[in-house]
Amino acid sequence: MVTGPDPVTSQSPPIPTLEDVARRAGVSTATVSRCLNAQHKVSQDTREKVMKAVDALGYTPNFGARAMAAKRTHTIGAIVPTMENAIFARGLQAFQETLHDLGYNLLVSSSAYQPSLEAEQIRALVARGADGLLLIGYEREQAIYDYLAQRGVPTVLAWAFLPDRPQASVGFDNRAAMRKLAETVMSMGHQKIAAISGLVKGNDRAADRLAGIRDAMTDKGLDPAELVVIETPYDIANGAAAFATLMQADDKPTIVMCGNDVLAAGALSKAVALGLRVPDDVSITGFDDIELAGILHPPLTTVHVPHREMGRAAARDLVHMIEGHPAITHRQLDVAIVMRGSLGRL
Amino acid sequence: MVTGPDPVTSQSPPIPTLEDVARRAGVSTATVSRCLNAQHKVSQDTREKVMKAVDALGYTPNFGARAMAAKRTHTIGAIVPTMENAIFARGLQAFQETLHDLGYNLLVSSSAYQPSLEAEQIRALVARGADGLLLIGYEREQAIYDYLAQRGVPTVLAWAFLPDRPQASVGFDNRAAMRKLAETVMSMGHQKIAAISGLVKGNDRAADRLAGIRDAMTDKGLDPAELVVIETPYDIANGAAAFATLMQADDKPTIVMCGNDVLAAGALSKAVALGLRVPDDVSITGFDDIELAGILHPPLTTVHVPHREMGRAAARDLVHMIEGHPAITHRQLDVAIVMRGSLGRL
Structure with missing residues (x-):
């Protein structure tokens, strides 16, 4: 139901037009067009009215034109949270190459x-x-998944492994991976743990990684509420500033676990x-x-994430769906802890 | 002539169809479609025949659909050489935000x-x-510029400053910037210079930076032919390998100038x-x-490149053209040498 071949190619539902949306929303077609293309030029009220009509009708701008053109465009879309650092770059490059x-x-x-x-x-x-689309993680409004299902747009969620979800996924268990790292950290004698995390709101990977640290603390009989956490956008300078704040505490952490390498x-x-020696x-x-x-x-x-492998697998799975194999696959990739010099025994 | 408002909105030339291309190339429309969408599935011969017809007619796939839809899609395209490292990421993020x-x-x-x-x-x-389009650098086949001009697609070239070209540009003089850095290097006593460069073929920025080093050597009375250069794709591991090779020479360089920070x-x-001390x-x-x-x-x-400023300026200039101001702007941004610990006096 959720994924599968483009419905345009088989039993097309009636395609709603721009005029249908305008009529339902009680505005002009020009207003609908502005709403869809340059929404900041439209008042909040008008926008809400129009988007309600768009959702109700399942309207896609240019859909008529799309149906007119070849049934497939051989174009895939990917939306990543940021292009500004290396987090997604390598996986995306492999995705594109495949x-x-x-x-x-x-x-x-x-x-x-x-x-x-x-x-x-x-x-x-x-x-x-x-x-078809590649999206990162799973945390987003249900309305988006409904929209994609209604339009029959095959979608793969990457950077996440979600065997119970109706969308295809390729990734790994962020929570289990960070839990394993935290267990390793504690097995080396650390109990005063602090974390520098990406902003958790709207970022399931960041939230799951923090949860993983807390899981390991609970297991070890520590109070997870005592985990000191600073949330900050992924950026080298932000990591530096958060670290400085953590080291000003009276009861300094012996280990700072960061939400990513940046x-x-x-x-x-x-x-x-x-002037601090790491890891001494x-x-x-x-x-x-x-x-x-x-x-x-x-x-x-x-934690080593197989970015390239993930990108390649996502590409293959997505094209497989687009080319008429609607089966939903869930692919779990192995992550591994890489021990290097920045973690020492206490 | 080259840039300006979309011709569809004013005096449209007759729009060639997929059928026109097929007829001219002597193939089926399905073959033309495959050529345009999945060219690796078509033989080299067929592809050449079809692309010749496409160019001769100025055909754009889906152009009919495009004309049918709203005159503007409010979508801009950017093509960067790589998403895999930080070189273009920051400028692109600023471009998108603007x-x-x-x-x-x-x-x-x-x-x-x-x-x-x-x-x-x-x-x-x-x-x-x-x-409209954002492209990086200027070195590409004239046929591409002709195609964009014929289709009336406003285009800005970034990472380059090209006051004599018919395309808008926003960037800096790569050759002059690297020349200035090389002059600084030589003023600190270095004469045995080696370079690790990105692959020069198809990359005008890389070629211009090497030329800048050679300019400075010539000025100083050194033979630019003596510059030892290793070309390698931009990647941390490649930089490491090239450096190791350079340091195995009998006559080791006292300075290794790299084509970028990666x-x-x-x-x-x-x-x-x-076990080498930098810069000793x-x-x-x-x-x-x-x-x-x-x-x-x-x-x-x-060399500090104002990536964000470049991205913002490119966005403003491109939208300005798209919204009906066909004037071509050339914007030169200041770059500056940032002296830090990796360069020492000989």
Whole structure:
């Protein structure tokens, strides 16, 4: 029901037009068009009225044009939370390379970790004729999943493994992976743990990783409520600032677990700037194992994520669905803890 | 002539159809479609025949559909050589943010530094209704510029400053910037210079930066032919490997100038691995001043490129053209040498 071949190619439901939307919303077609294309030029009230009509009718801008053109555009859309650092870059590059080998183009948008912007971009990509979509993680409004199901747009969720969901997924268990790292950290004697996390709101990966640390603490008989957490956008400078704050506490942590390698790189550079020796004075860990992790001093203990493998598998699964195999696959990839110099025994 | 408002909105030339192309190429419409959408499934001969007809007629796939839809899609396309490292990420993010403020969506493709793939993606983005394009650098076949001019697609070239060209540009003089860095390097006593460059073929930025080093050597009375150069794709591991090769020479360089910070980060990490002190045993410089440059040990002397400013200016200039101001602007941004610990006096 949720995924499958483009309905345009088989039993097409009646296609709602721009006029239908305008009539239902009680506005002009020009207003509907502005709403869909340049929504900031429209008042909040009007926008809500129009979007309600769009959702009710299942309208996709340009859908008529899309049906007119070849049944497939051989274009895939991907929406990532950010293009600004290396987190998604490697997986996305592999995704594109595999798509290209399979005869598909990739168009990428970045949502800047804003759910409303992601929703806009999903509509825009469907309007531009995307045959299928790659989305990151799973936390988003049900209305978006309904919209994609209604339009019959095959979708793969990456960076997440969700065997119970109706959408295809390829990824790993963020919570279990971080829990395993936290267990390793505690097995080396650390009990005063602090975390620098990405912003949890709208980011299921960040939330799951924090939950993983708390799971391990609970297991070990520690109070997870005592985990000191600073949330900050993924950025080297933010990691550095958060680390400085953590080290000003009276009861300093012996280990700072970072939500990803970018934050950890910032923490590490700040440790050096503060004259702290890593790992003798404080240990630091990351997540992702981006290329940078191995060349820092000391190199970073982190969780290795097989970004390229994930990108390739997502491409193959998505094209498989687009080309008429509606089966939903859930693919779990192995992650592994990479022990390097930034984590020491207490 | 080259840029300006979409001709569809004013005096439309007759729009060639898929059938016109098929007739001219002497093939079926299905073959033309395959050629445009999944060209690897078509023989080289057929492809050439079809693309010749496409170029002769100025055919754009889906162009009829595009004309049918609203005159503007409020979607901009950008094609960058790679999404895999930080080189373009920051500028692109700023480009997208500014576009969003102006009511436009951004779709990004990566060409993997392959001119033929870039050409494909340009056609795909125009076919998907892009109102305008951002391209990186200037070195590409004239046929592409002709195609964009014929279709009336406003285009801005970024990462380059080209006052004599008919396309809008926003960027800086790569050759002059690297020349200035090389002059600084030589003023500090270095004469044995080696370079680790990105692959020069199809990358005008890389070629111009090497030319800048040679300019400075000539000025100083050195033979530019003596510059030892290793070309390698931009990647930390490649920078490390190239550095190791350079340091095996009998007549070792006292300074290794890298084509960008990613290569320099690799060189720096390899220097540490080889037990070399930077800058006491060897100096290393980069280009770009990505965030990483400041947290390496020692931090990297490099050329600061105002990536965000470039992205914002490109967005404003492109939207200005799309919205009916066909004037071509050329915008030169200031770059500056950032002196940090990786460059020492000889």
